[in-house]
């Protein structure tokens with residue numbers, strides 16, 4: 001479980017998170033939603049222990065991340081930040097292998113190579129494994145970074161908008177893979193596409209202006225009234241061919 005208790009984080013002059021308290025269960029796919037500037041990225045960084053709270057606490061599987069050593073955190077939490085604009089001059093395999101660093105600290109063993117190959121297979125990167133990351137398309141690159149986070153083999157994966165560069169087929173494909181993974185690990189994913197959240201997530205955390213608006217099972221949190229108020233625009237949760245779809249009802 002991830003436990004947030006009165007979590008308050010300041011970034012510059014902004015109170016980016018304001019007294020957030022909630023629980024996020026493991027073994028679920030949790031969508032973090034909210035308008036631009038709501039504090040979603042800040043929340044992931046605070047959960048990963050990369051930003052110190054001004055007040056309150058984050059515990060991940062019982063570990064107080066602000067107090068924990070970097071190595072302990074890296075074995076518990078993999079964070080994939082929003083932009084991977086700066087791409088290292090590595091092949092896909094080397095990049096994915098980098099996810100093993102917290103485990104071997106420069107001396108990879110057989111278990112590390114196995115985990116790397118498993119991550120490459122899980123994200124369908126076999127044919128691209130020998131290519132340099134900078135020669136890949138945006139969507140292929142995104143999958144390579146996801147595989148790197150997966151290779152870290154942490155109980156928690158925190159993913160900040162990992163679908164941004166993906167086409168519809170890969171969006172569905174990656175969400176289905178993340179769903180499978182969420183049976184073994186907690187997966188938290190910042191999403192702007194609410195229909196994707198409605199279709200694939202189990203749990204939802206909604207933020208606005210640094211404040212928690214809702215946290216709970218998807219069916220309770222992704223409602224027309226709540227989404228319209230969250231985004232300050234009329235939105236409707238409709239059902240098309242049996243699936244929940246969020247439409248602009250303005």
Ligand SMILES: Nc1ncnc2c1ncn2[C@@H]1O[C@H](COP(=O)(O)OP(=O)(O)OP(=O)(O)O)[C@@H](O)[C@H]1O
Nearest residue numbers: 011012013014016035036037038039040041042043
């Ligand atoms: N390094 C920083 N210095 C100052 N303010 C910051 C910094 N990073 C974020 N903020 C502010 O903190 C607030 C929350 O930002 P955050 O990036 O967490 O929002 P977000 O919900 O992820 O937004 P988006 O959907 O646009 O990516 C915003 O008001 C933002 O301007």
